[in-house]
Amino acid sequence: MVNPLIGPLGWGIFLGFFIIFVFLGFYGARWRRGDLSQLHEWALAGRRLGTFLVWFLVGADLYTAYTFIAVPSGVFASGALYFFAVPYVATTFAVAAVTMPVLWRWSRLRNYVTAADFVQERFNSRLLAGFVAATGIVAGFPYIALQIIGMQAVLTVMLLGIVKNVKLVSDIALTIAFIILAAFTYTSGLRGATLTAVFKDALVFLGVIAILVAAPIAIPGAFSTAFKAATLAASTTKGLLVSGVDFLKPPFYLAYTTLWVGSALALYLYPHAVNGALSSESDKKLALSTALLPIYGIALALLAMYGILIYGDTTAMKILSLFPPAARGSLVIPMLAVTTLPEWLAALALLGVFVGGLVPAAIMAMAQANLLVRNIIKPLNPRITPQGETRAAKWASVIFKFLALGFVFIVPATYAIWLQLLGGIIITQTLPSVFLGLVTDRLDKYSLMVGWAVGLGLGIYLFVTPHIPAAMSPLYPIAGHLVYIAVIALAVNLLIVLVGTGIAMAIRRGASVSVSK
Amino acid sequence: MATETTRRGVATWRKVIAGILFAIPWIFYLIPTYNTAQPTLGGVPFFYWFQTLWLLISSILFIIAVLLLYPGKR
Numbered sequence: 001m002v003n004p005l006i007g008p009l010g011w012g013i014f015l016g017f018f019i020i021f022v023f024l025g026f027y028g029a030r031w032r033r034g035d036l037s038q039l040h041e042w043a044l045a046g047r048r049l050g051t052f053l054v055w056f057l058v059g060a061d062l063y064t065a066y067t068f069i070a071v072p073s074g075v076f077a078s079g080a081l082y083f084f085a086v087p088y089v090a091t092t093f094a095v096a097a098v099t100m101p102v103l104w105r106w107s108r109l110r111n112y113v114t115a116a117d118f119v120q121e122r123f124n125s126r127l128l129a130g131f132v133a134a135t136g137i138v139a140g141f142p143y144i145a146l147q148i149i150g151m152q153a154v155l156t157v158m159l160l161g162i163v164k165n166v167k168l169v170s171d172i173a174l175t176i177a178f179i180i181l182a183a184f185t186y187t188s189g190l191r192g193a194t195l196t197a198v199f200k201d202a203l204v205f206l207g208v209i210a211i212l213v214a215a216p217i218a219i220p221g222a223f224s225t226a227f228k229a230a231t232l233a234a235s236t237t238k239g240l241l242v243s244g245v246d247f248l249k250p251p252f253y254l255a256y257t258t259l260w261v262g263s264a265l266a267l268y269l270y271p272h273a274v275n276g277a278l279s280s281e282s283d284k285k286l287a288l289s290t291a292l293l294p295i296y297g298i299a300l301a302l303l304a305m306y307g308i309l310i311y312g313d314t315t316a317m318k319i320l321s322l323f324p325p326a327a328r329g330s331l332v333i334p335m336l337a338v339t340t341l342p343e344w345l346a347a348l349a350l351l352g353v354f355v356g357g358l359v360p361a362a363i364m365a366m367a368q369a370n371l372l373v374r375n376i377i378k379p380l381n382p383r384i385t386p387q388g389e390t391r392a393a394k395w396a397s398v399i400f401k402f403l404a405l406g407f408v409f410i411v412p413a414t415y416a417i418w419l420q421l422l423g424g425i426i427i428t429q430t431l432p433s434v435f436l437g438l439v440t441d442r443l444d445k446y447s448l449m450v451g452w453a454v455g456l457g458l459g460i461y462l463f464v465t466p467h468i469p470a471a472m473s474p475l476y477p478i479a480g481h482l483v484y485i486a487v488i489a490l491a492v493n494l495l496i497v498l499v500g501t502g503i504a505m506a507i508r509r510g511a512s513v514s515v516s517k
Numbered sequence: 518m519a520t521e522t523t524r525r526g527v528a529t530w531r532k533v534i535a536g537i538l539f540a541i542p543w544i545f546y547l548i549p550t551y552n553t554a555q556p557t558l559g560g561v562p563f564f565y566w567f568q569t570l571w572l573l574i575s576s577i578l579f580i581i582a583v584l585l586l587y588p589g590k591r
Contacts (some may be wrong), residue, residue: 080564086566086571086572087546090571090572091570097539097579097583098539223560224560246564247553288583290583291580292579293576297572298573429558
């Protein structure tokens with residue numbers, strides 16, 4: 001067994017600040033008081049958040065364990081390819097700044113809470129709305145699961161050398177954390193999530209900047225050393241950092257581009273992103289805070305580079321070598337925090353990653369619950385009261401959280417990450433109904449359904465079928481170049497929607513001509 | 518139902534310029550001029566630091582675009 005990385009001081013600070021986090025979560029119910037038995041009060045914080053609160057909330061909501069764990073892990077293992085996350089977050093907010101204020105205006109006018117609410121009225125189809133809602137709910141699960149995996153990585157580093165059975169103790173700790181989380185989202189709704197989001201963002205920025213400042217002290221030569229060490233590692237270990245260290249190797253260019261384009265188009269189709277956007281007080285404030293969100297991405301870019309920086313940190317690399325190669329990536333950021341920072345600062349950075357998983361998990365489960373209640377339960381049971389709706393959503397958000405937790409306990413981490421990638425592919429197939437729906441109401445609803453179904457089927461088929469580079473890879477070779485499957489499936493989906501709408505228009509015109517004769 | 522969203526009377530030139538500003542980062546990242554190691558900044562290859570710098574540039578472009586689209590509104 002190795003020596004503990006975090007001692008009593010670190011644990012004390014971690015737990016002490018976690019208690020502040022919990023307090024903020026519960027205090028949310030009293031903050032800017034509203035009637036929390038109304039769904040828009042509970043789930044959208046009464047649509048009263050200004051530019052900066054929306055910035056903190058949506059920032060905390062979108063920069064998740066994916067940012068702190070999956071991206072650095074990808075750069076650490078595969079190299080430059082995973083830096084696609086940077087163009088992704090630079091461009092996704094252009095999409096959002098154009099689409100979300102329009103959706104916000106509709107929602108304010110018609111009291112929508114979800115994107116599927118909009119689709120239902122826009123295309124006069126509960127079935128299409130149900131499909132959009134179900135896609136959002138399904139895609140949400142592996143995203144929550146990914147948050148939990150990030151939190152596990154923190155606990156693994158903190159418990160190392162302290163307890164024998166790290167897995168068991170971290171599972172118990174996660175369960176306790178989720179019970180607390182479920183309790184405060186039940187009582188405070190999005191208000192609790194907003195206050196904890198500000199707290200989370202502060203800790204994350206502190207951690208990212210602290211590592212940046214401390215790295216040259218802990219690692220002589222910092223990035224220069226690290227990039228040289230990574231190049232050396234890539235040349236000696238087969239399959240490591242295959243996409244390039246200093247820059248992207250040419251065969252990966254199309255993969256890089258389609259990954260960021262596909263991800264940028266998909267982000268604001270996720271229910272938790274829409275949920276955050278609709279909580280804004282006005283369309284201008286929403287647009288402004290969205291325009292400011294790429295700045296939050298600078299933290300993401302630094303974290304991604306830390307996936308290379310760790311190669312220069314001999315202490316961290318030595319401890320990582322105790323773990324199986326597949327498990328090392330997700331430990332990159334927690335490990336760098338403990339090896340480069342003084343203990344008290346490391347504890348705060350670790351708490352940042354830990355609550356960085358909790359806050360988005362809360363918002364994701366709430367957004368899933370809204371979809372379930374508004375677009376699946378309500379159409380089946382139209383007599384549900386507004387209070388009954390909210391009660392159902394509160395309980396559904398609790399159940400969804402524990403389903404995701406159970407999922408992580410049962411399914412190995414690798415599968416959870418695969419399913420998260422698959423979630424990205426399927427959520428993209430709702431783009432025509434939601435984003436094109438914001439532009440025009442002339443699309444044919446049956447074509448939208450067929451396009452969605454074919455896109456979904458094709459995406460899943462390409463993902464699971466054995467192919468190069470591997471089955472369960474989100475990339476698929478087309479004419480010798482790797483392409484992100486979400487983009488392939490979306491192209492087919494869009495083609496069906498446009499051709500189908502054209503045919504439907506022609507038939508309708510033909511019918512009206514024959515009637516007028 | 519379709520008239521509500523188009524009711525905001527924003528001048529066309531504002532929409533066009535805002536559209537161009539929103540599109541600039543897309544165009545920048547689509548053309549891989551950033552795919553090289555030199556010059557480095559603090560030991561970090563050009564590929565990494567230049568794309569990161571463009572996060573800041575993107576934000577500035579988007580803020581100008583939003584201010585153009587919502588003149589005088591709160």
